[in-house]
Amino acid sequence: MFLNKLKKKSIHSSSFSKLSTIDTKILIQMNNVSASYDAKNFSLKEITLSIEKGTNYAIVGQSGSGKSTLLKLINGMMNPSKGQIKVDYQTPDMNKKQFRRAMSKIGYIPQSLGLIKNISVLENVLIGALPRIGRLNSFLKKFPENEILEAKKIIQLVGLRGKENRKAYMLSGGEKRRVAIARALMQKPILLLADEIVSELDQVTAKEIMDLIADAQRRLNLTAVMVHHDMQLALKYADRVAVIKEGQKILEIGVEGDKIIDFQSGNISQKEIMELYNNES
Ligand SMILES: Nc1ncnc2c1ncn2[C@@H]1O[C@H](COP(=O)(O)OP(=O)(O)OP(=O)(O)O)[C@@H](O)[C@H]1O
Numbered sequence: 001m002f003l004n005k006l007k008k009k010s011i012h013s014s015s016f017s018k019l020s021t022i023d024t025k026i027l028i029q030m031n032n033v034s035a036s037y038d039a040k041n042f043s044l045k046e047i048t049l050s051i052e053k054g055t056n057y058a059i060v061g062q063s064g065s066g067k068s069t070l071l072k073l074i075n076g077m078m079n080p081s082k083g084q085i086k087v088d089y090q091t092p093d094m095n096k097k098q099f100r101r102a103m104s105k106i107g108y109i110p111q112s113l114g115l116i117k118n119i120s121v122l123e124n125v126l127i128g129a130l131p132r133i134g135r136l137n138s139f140l141k142k143f144p145e146n147e148i149l150e151a152k153k154i155i156q157l158v159g160l161r162g163k164e165n166r167k168a169y170m171l172s173g174g175e176k177r178r179v180a181i182a183r184a185l186m187q188k189p190i191l192l193l194a195d196e197i198v199s200e201l202d203q204v205t206a207k208e209i210m211d212l213i214a215d216a217q218r219r220l221n222l223t224a225v226m227v228h229h230d231m232q233l234a235l236k237y238a239d240r241v242a243v244i245k246e247g248q249k250i251l252e253i254g255v256e257g258d259k260i261i262d263f264q265s266g267n268i269s270q271k272e273i274m275e276l277y278n279n280e281s
């Protein structure tokens with residue numbers, strides 16, 4: 001019954017199976033990665049995963065399991081204590097100039113969204129263009145006309161037409177998330193990292209936002225790594241779902257046809273998935 005509810009987007013499953021058989025280009029590779037904030041306790045332990053270009057990869061797990069930490073490692077905000085990470089063949093490290101340049105192609109939406117409250121929707125979205133407008137213009141926040149037009153186009157795309165001049169603090173929760181997505185798209189990213197952007201939203205708005213991201217993925221061949229609380233939503237949209245428990249990746253699952261497959265061990269039963277679903281959602 002649970003499986004019947006999962007309507008996987010055919011575009012995702014077909015593009016994924018093509019990628020895995022023909023084009024095995026990996027965008028993110030983690031090998032035995034452990035991470036600690038205090039050099040004593042490990043928030044992530046021995047994580048190994050591969051994320052292929054163009055896929056939607058979800059991370060699910062209970063509060064405190066290490067999901068946000070995983071995203072911070074991918075965008076170089078945090079360095080692993082052990083193991084190796086490559087993002088587009090580079091080691092993520094914010095302190096390295098070369099990676100900072102690459103960072104402009106990573107659209108990171110933190111759990112807190114990171115919007116500037118007292119400036120407009122348009123100005124928030126234009127922040128995504130800062131890395132490419134030159135140092136002086138960037139300092140003065142002077143944006144060329146073509147960037148302003150592009151930002152307005154993206155604002156329409158995310159369904160915020162007419163709200164360009166509204167201050168960010170005046171927006172609803174769903175609208176704020178749309179601004180954060182628009183700012184990320186303004187970066188012309190190859191990778192989108194989104195930390196629980198649909199948690200706390202009603203189902204209709206959550207679906208609209210997930211559809212928006214799926215559409216951007218199709219148009220831009222964008223790779224998305226998204227943290228979710230809701231296992232059912234994750235399975236509906238993602239090609240693969242990594243389940244994190246107490247810092248460890250305990251499963252890596254996905255929907256194929258009317259079955260859930262565990263890519264990690266290859267032998268998970270539907271009963272186990274149901275138990276997991278009840279535990280994690
Ligand atoms: N800045 C920090 N300093 C010290 N410990 C931290 C810090 N950030 C997170 N932790 C710890 O690391 C572990 C994983 O945290 P993380 O934020 O990755 O969890 P999460 O899965 O994203 O949780 P949630 O669903 O609540 O957002 C937790 O035990 C948390 O207390």
Ligand SMILES: [Mg+2]
Nearest residue numbers: 067068111195
């Ligand atoms: Mg988190």
